[in-house]
Amino acid sequence: MSEKNRDGKRTARERLAVEREKQKAGERRRRTLIVGASVVCVLGLAAVIGVVAANSGKDDGSKSAGPVVAPSGAQGKDSLAIPVGKDGAKTTLTVWEDFRCPACKAFESAYRSTIHELTDSGELRVEYHLVTIIDGNLGGTGSRNAANAAACAQDAGKYRDYHDTLYENQPAETDDAYAKNTKLIELAGKVEGLDTATFRTCVEDGTHNSWVAKSAQAFSSGGFTGTPTVLLNGKNIYQDQSMTPAKLKQQVQEANKG
Incomplete structure (x- = not known):
C-alpha cells in the first residue's frame, strides 16, 4: 500500500x-x-432571605409594597397557581419555575412541545407557580419583575405565549436584564396583542409583586429546594433520571386511563 x-x-x-x-x-x-435531577437552580439560605429582600424597595419604577393581587384566573391555595389547559383534564402537572433560572429554560426547551401537545389535546392541565430563587442567590429583581410581567400577561389571557417568550429570550443567569421593565415590555411586543397600555401599567406599577412574593414564600415553606420542581399528579418526576418528553407523555396517557 x-x-x-x-x-x-x-x-x-x-x-x-x-x-x-x-x-x-x-x-x-x-x-x-x-434529565432533571442533574440540573437545578438550588434554593440556598441567600434565596430564602432574598424572598423578602428582592421584594423590598423599588427597581425600574416597580412598586413592591401593597395588597396581594392575584392575576386573573389564578387558582389553587391562595390563588397562587396560573393554570394552562382545560380544567376538566384528568392529569395535572405542577411546575415551580424562575424566569432567570437556566435549568428552568433547559426544562422548557426540552419539554415545551410535548406539554403544549398534551394541554392542547385536553389530556393535561398545567399549574405554574412562579419563584424568585435567582434574585435571592445573585441579587437583583429580574425574577420578581419577570414573574409580575407574566402575571400581567395572564390578566390579558396571554400567559403561555409570554411565558415561552421569556424563556426563549432568557439572559445569562448573572445578567439581571429582566429587572428592567423596558425589556419586559419589549418582549411583550413578540406576543400578538399583549403590548397594551393596560399591560404596561401593570408591569410598571408592579401590580402583582406582592403576589409573586407570596408564591416564593409558599415554595420555600413547601420544602422544595430547587427549580424547576415538576410534579405529575403530586409526584416529583423531575428527579427521575430516566425521564424524557416521550416518557412524560406516556405517563400522562396512562394516568388518564386509570
Whole structure:
C-alpha cells in the first residue's frame, strides 16, 4: 500500500473519530436537557432571605409594597397557581419555575412541545407557580419583575405565549436584564396583542409583586429546594433520571386511563 493511501485511510479514520465524538457530546448535552435531577437552580439560605429582600424597595419604577393581587384566573391555595389547559383534564402537572433560572429554560426547551401537545389535546392541565430563587442567590429583581410581567400577561389571557417568550429570550443567569421593565415590555411586543397600555401599567406599577412574593414564600415553606420542581399528579418526576418528553407523555396517557 502506498504512503498516500495509508495517509488517506488514516485521515478518514480520524474524521470518523471526530464525528463520533461530536455525536457523543451532542447526546450528553441532550441528556443534560432532559434529565432533571442533574440540573437545578438550588434554593440556598441567600434565596430564602432574598424572598423578602428582592421584594423590598423599588427597581425600574416597580412598586413592591401593597395588597396581594392575584392575576386573573389564578387558582389553587391562595390563588397562587396560573393554570394552562382545560380544567376538566384528568392529569395535572405542577411546575415551580424562575424566569432567570437556566435549568428552568433547559426544562422548557426540552419539554415545551410535548406539554403544549398534551394541554392542547385536553389530556393535561398545567399549574405554574412562579419563584424568585435567582434574585435571592445573585441579587437583583429580574425574577420578581419577570414573574409580575407574566402575571400581567395572564390578566390579558396571554400567559403561555409570554411565558415561552421569556424563556426563549432568557439572559445569562448573572445578567439581571429582566429587572428592567423596558425589556419586559419589549418582549411583550413578540406576543400578538399583549403590548397594551393596560399591560404596561401593570408591569410598571408592579401590580402583582406582592403576589409573586407570596408564591416564593409558599415554595420555600413547601420544602422544595430547587427549580424547576415538576410534579405529575403530586409526584416529583423531575428527579427521575430516566425521564424524557416521550416518557412524560406516556405517563400522562396512562394516568388518564386509570
